[in-house]
Amino acid sequence: MRALLTSKWTKIVVFLVCLIPLGMLVWRGLNNGLGANPVEFIQLTTGRWTLRFLVFTLCVTPFRKLLKLPDLIRFRRMLGLFAFSYLCIHFLTYLVLDQSLDLSAIWKDVAKRPFITVGFLGFLLLLPLAITSTAGWIRRLGGKRWQALHRAIYFAAVCGVIHYYWKVKSDVRMPLFYGALVGILLLWRLGDWFFKRRSAAGARLSPQHAPANPAQ
Numbered sequence: 001m002r003a004l005l006t007s008k009w010t011k012i013v014v015f016l017v018c019l020i021p022l023g024m025l026v027w028r029g030l031n032n033g034l035g036a037n038p039v040e041f042i043q044l045t046t047g048r049w050t051l052r053f054l055v056f057t058l059c060v061t062p063f064r065k066l067l068k069l070p071d072l073i074r075f076r077r078m079l080g081l082f083a084f085s086y087l088c089i090h091f092l093t094y095l096v097l098d099q100s101l102d103l104s105a106i107w108k109d110v111a112k113r114p115f116i117t118v119g120f121l122g123f124l125l126l127l128p129l130a131i132t133s134t135a136g137w138i139r140r141l142g143g144k145r146w147q148a149l150h151r152a153i154y155f156a157a158v159c160g161v162i163h164y165y166w167k168v169k170s171d172v173r174m175p176l177f178y179g180a181l182v183g184i185l186l187l188w189r190l191g192d193w194f195f196k197r198r199s200a201a202g203a204r205l206s207p208q209h210a211p212a213n214p215a216q
């Protein structure tokens, strides 16, 4: 399994698989397959894939730990960047095809429609994460600060779920499904953090770490 996860070919295959939704969208576009409202079709498809890739990215750490497969980490950055890339297409479709780059209309829409406001917030949260995803930025920020910043992905995923929930209005089953997934992943992370803190506190109090002379 380790050889498979560390092979450069696996990374290439995963990269190509992540491109399939985009490829299908382009294929449909070239073959008149985007339905009666192509702009809506592109927005819905890219919105759903953004959320899916956010969930895939959030799954990497729990899967690494629960399945004892540390090498899964090699795919996290790629999955996160795919989430951001699908979001950029989603956002650009809105800006260019839906709003014709009319900045005052866009601003009014962001301010007036709560589902757009919260989607926009999700974009703003993910932007610094995409920018600082390189090894150079990890070095510049230092591991701890970089990790703290990248926890914003949870808030972005929550924004994505609320955005989806407010958008669909009637049939809320899919937004609730994604909400449950993000909730479970968030709870797992909180549990992991709590467990680590308790183990660290326990290790500090254990006899090996106690001062040789208790009066000291």
Ligand code: HEM
Pocket: 039, 040, 041, 043, 044, 045, 046, 047, 048, 050, 051, 087, 090, 091, 094, 116, 119, 120, 121, 122, 123, 156, 157, 159, 160, 161, 163, 164, 167, 168
């Ligand atoms: C984390 C960020 C975001 C995520 C995860 C996301 C995801 C989604 C999802 C899942 C849908 C609904 C798909 C469906 O009904 O099946 C959607 C719809 C939509 N999103 Fe986003 N979105 C995000 C950010 C944005 C931003 C920044 C904008 C624009 C400012 C935006 C504009 C829209 C619009 C206009 C629709 C409705 C499309 C239509 O009904 O024609 N989204 N988005």
